[in-house]
Amino acid sequence: MSPKILIVTALLALAACTEAPPQPQPEAPVAWNAANQAALERALAGVERHGLDRALFLPAGARDPAPAALNRAALGLAHALARGRTDPAQIHDGYALPRPAQDLEAGLARALAGNGLEAWLASLAPQDDEYRALSQAYVEARSRPGPDTAERARTLAVNLERRRWLERAPAATRIDVNTGAATLTYWRDGRPADTRRAVVGEPGSETPILASPLYRLVANPTWTVPRSIQEAEIVPKGAAYMRRQNMAWEDGWIVQRPGPRNSLGLVKFDLRNDQEIYLHDTPAKSLFGEDDRHASHGCVRVDDALGFAEMIAADAGVADAWREARAGSEQAFVPLPRPIPVRLLYHTAFVEGGRVVIVPDAYGWDDRLAVALGLPARPNRPVQRRARDLGP
Secondary structure, three states: OOHHHHHHHHHHHHHHOEOOOOOOOOOOOOOOOHHHHHHHHHHHHOHHHHOOOHHHOOOOOOOOOOHHHHHHHHHHHHHHHHHOOEOHHHHOOOOEOOOOOOOHHHHHHHHHHOOOHHHHHHHHOOOOHHHHHHHHHHHHHHOOOOHHHHHHHHHHHHHHHHHHOOOOOOOOOEEEEEOOOOEEEEEEOOEEEEEEEEEEEOOOOOOOOEEEEEEEEEEOOOEEOOHHHHHHHHHHHHHHHHHHOOEEEEOOEEEEOOOOOOOOOOEEEEEOOOOOOOEEOOOOHHHHHOOOOEEEOOOEEEOOHHHHHHHHHHHHOOHHHHHHHHHOOOOEEEEEEEEEEEEEEOOOEEEEOOEEEEOOOOOOHHHHHHHHOOOOOOOOOOOOOOOOOOOO
């Protein structure tokens, strides 16, 4: 294949991962007076703090751009700040988090008519403290050239983009799992009430990015083994192994009975989604002591899961029902009166204890997003699977 064809192929692949900015309606009035044009220039001059390149929207030094070009630049910038420059569904299979939705064309028209373009654009990016801290860290890294700071800036840029994908007002009471760091945070009424370690999917069996409500607690759960694990990891070991693991065939499926050796442990946190992803306990407690906790088949294991279940049950007003369910030896379900939103996120740069923390890109997803943003690519890294236990 000729070098020219390779270049065209690469550009087409990149375009598939990058959302084209929305085009303005051609009949819409465009009030590009001198004040509005100057406001757009100031906004573009400050776009670096978002980890973006102004050349994506309007090249520097463009002389007397036509109103249509200014319109495209303003809408492209608005889209990048409000929803992200890229489309997460093109980058991640099964991406299932809601994105911000607003009428940017109408917002632009109002901003131009009222000479409020700069303030409107500034309002579109996330306004929370963590985004501002990551933005400041990015600007500082860019100001100190070098290979280490260039890599830091690259990581910060992709994590700023991930936050622009997210809705600006998440539920005040929710559970956020950061699969990049393998941690779980329980937010109660807008404040972090509890943070603990988690074990998440290993490379090759990555925990997906999704939003899914926690709707019930399951005491003494059974585990119906997925087909892929059945065929690859259980059936070849024979009937004696299944007996030792308290497993049996039921209606064509391998089911592990309740008990302390059950791969789900003593509690399961049921999430409502079509990807068979949930939170649960585990008998493999030693994994929580490791720095790299990307070691499951894709579900999320929770440190001190029983203690976490008691906290959730108390807050939900079902503590008595939970204690009764736990007292038995068979599987029992305790519905929550109000489902708790759960978000499974992948952040490799975040704020912890007042400082910006960067963790290794366990899944290689930073690389994929960086390329979509037009940042330099790195050589592909082989997937490093870990020896793991049986559990999901």
